[in-house]
Every structure is written in C-alpha cells, then in structure tokens.
C-alpha cells in the first residue's frame with residue numbers, strides 16, 4: 001500500500017508516466033497541467049458491470065469496470081473521447097482557467113476520495129462482479145492503489161450502503177501500456193491481472209496516431225515488466241466458464257491499412273509472451289471522425305474505413321504462422337457502420353453502454369445508481 005507521505009513526492013513534480021511532464025500536480029494550481037490534464041485528485045467517469053470483455057474476464061457475473069477520467073496517451077480516434085481528453089488536447093482550452101484560477105475543466109468525471117473509491121469497488125463486488133477492472137488509470141496510480149487498499153480493508157464503519165465483506169475479487173489493470181516500470185512496481189501488491197494494449201511497434205505510426213513516438217519501446221518494456229509481476233493463471237469452472245485470476249492478457253487493435261504493424265506485434269508477442277500471456281485481437285476499429293463529424297477534436301483522425309474481410313483473414317492466417325493459439329479474437333466488423341456506432345459509449349448517459357452490455361453502478365453526475 002502507498003503511504004500518505006509518498007503521494008506528494010510522486011506528483012510533485014510528476015514523473016509518473018513516460019511523458020515525464022515534471023509539473024506540480026495540485027488540486028488547484030495556477031500552473032498549466034501536464035499532458036494528462038489531471039491534478040492531484042482522482043476523477044472517475046463511471047463504474048458498471050460490463051459483459052463485453054473477453055470470456056475469462058467477463059465470467060458469469062460480468063467485469064466490474066471503473067473508467068478513470070483523463071489519459072496520458074491520446075489516441076486520435078479514442079472512442080472514450082468524452083472522458084479521456086485533457087485540456088491539452090481540447091481545442092479552445094488554451095488560456096482558459098477553471099474554478100479558483102486552476103486549470104480549465106477537463107473531460108467528464110467527478111473527483112472522488114479514497115472512501116468513495118473503496119465504496120465503488122465494494123458495490124461492484126456486491127452486485128456480482130468477477131473482478132475490478134480499472135480502465136486507463138496510468139496517470140492516477142497512487143490514488144487508485146490507496147482506494148483499492150481501503151476496499152480490501154472492508155467497508156468503513158457506518159457505511160451502510162456498502163454492507164458486505166472486504167474486497168476479495170481480483171483487480172485488473174486495463175491500460176495502454178504507456179507506462180514506466182517504476183510506476184508498475186507500485187501496482188505489484190494491488191493488481192492480479194494486467195490487461196495492456198500493444199498498439200504498435202512502429203514509432204512513426206505511434207507518433208501519428210498515439211502522440212508518442214517512444215510508445216513501441218516503452219510499451220514493450222512495460223509488458224515485459226508485467227510478465228515478471230504476475231504469472232498466468234486461468235481457473236476453469238463446471239459448465240466451461242473460465243476466470244482469469246492472475247497474469248497478463250495483451251490486447252491489440254488491428255488498424256485498417258496497417259497490417260504490417262499488426263504483423264510486427266504478433267511476431268513480438270510470439271517471441272516474448274507466448275506461453276506466458278494470452279493474446280486478444282480486436283477488429284472493432286471505428287472511424288470516429290465519420291461518427292462525430294462536428295467534433296473538431298477528431299480533426300487528426302485515423303484510418304477512414306473499417307477492417308475488410310480480406311484483412312481479417314490475413315491476420316487470422318498469421319496467428320497460425322506464429323503458432324499463437326492461446327487467446328481471443330473478436331468477430332469481423334459487420335457491414336453496417338451505423339450499427340457499429342450504436343456500440344460506442346456516451347458518458348453523458350447514466351449507462352454509457354447498451355443495457356445488453358452494461359449495468360451502471362456509479363456515474364460521475366449521479367453518484368451511486
């Protein structure tokens with residue numbers, strides 16, 4: 001568990017992630033924020049029981065997702081744009097000031113303290129979640145570690161709304177892998193399952209689409225570090241259900257027109273992770289500029305189309321070529337772009353996802369629901 005004395009040192013100046021901004025992260029600061037746009041406090045967007053993760057993460061009860069506001073990477077086609085983009089990437093935010101002269105309001109979210117993080121975790125567990133799935137928390141590690149530690153100690157006295165035992169389900173770290181080994185070390189006593197992306201190993205593509213030319217070597221080092229922290233363990237239950245209770249699952253989103261990047265990722269995974277981690281291939285890429293033509297923040301966009309059938313089958317053939325069998329693969333996209341858009345989240349809604357996919361537990365505007 002992080003001690004109270006360590007938190008200010010990690011944020012002042014902040015060198016928590018590979019951006020190494022060196023800014024002083026305070027609740028209300030006259031200084032410009034760092035790249036992630038977040039101050040000292042942790043802001044959350046929503047928490048829900050999610051049924052759309054890979055089978056051993058969803059299990060029977062669903063995954064207890066907690067979406068963190070802000071992000072230290074900045075993919076140009078981010079589907080969670082409403083909650084991820086900080087002032088630095090928000091056109092028009094430059095020069096604006098927020099309450100009490102602090103930084104301008106960032107993406108959607110609400111400040112939470114340690115007690116509220118713990119109560120959210122316990123509410124998810126009480127509603128049957130198989131795990132706590134922290135989404136994009138790389139810029140907020142200290143507060144998340146504190147909150148999960150509090151949940152593991154159990155409900156605070158007098159918190160009738162969080163009756164039940166201490167947090168006992170596994171904690172998942174669902175991240176971009178744009179992280180440094182020292183910060184990942186802080187998670188070693190907290191996280192059981194690492195769920196990193198490996199977006200690309202091509203630095204030009206990383207600069208073009210992810211605003212980080214050093215993403216390839218940084219993410220590769222982060223995933224190697226994760227492999228040293230947790231060994232793969234998947235429990236199988238009667239009826240064929242599985243639960244991933246420890247280890248690493250690497251996710252890769254295949255980009256239309258960039259299969260060379262995917263091939264490199266598959267080769268790297270085969271050489272460095274096969275037998276030690278699971279692979280999850282995703283084909284859900286959506287051209288966000290087409291979905292939200294009026295949103296100028298998508299002006300630097302990614303590919304203008306979806307994955308083709310031919311690209312899908314090419315990638316599947318490569319899995320065989322590299323002998324990659326342990327993992328999961330999304331179905332190819334449908335033929336109707338409007339149908340794909342219906343799966344995109346809207347964090348203004350109490351349930352940002354469809355009711356088929358998700359049951360809300362906490363929302364930045366309403367609190368517990």
Ligand code: SF4
Nearest residue numbers: 014017020021034036
């Ligand atoms: S966590 Fe935020 S402020 Fe800190 S180094 Fe990373 S981007 Fe910069």
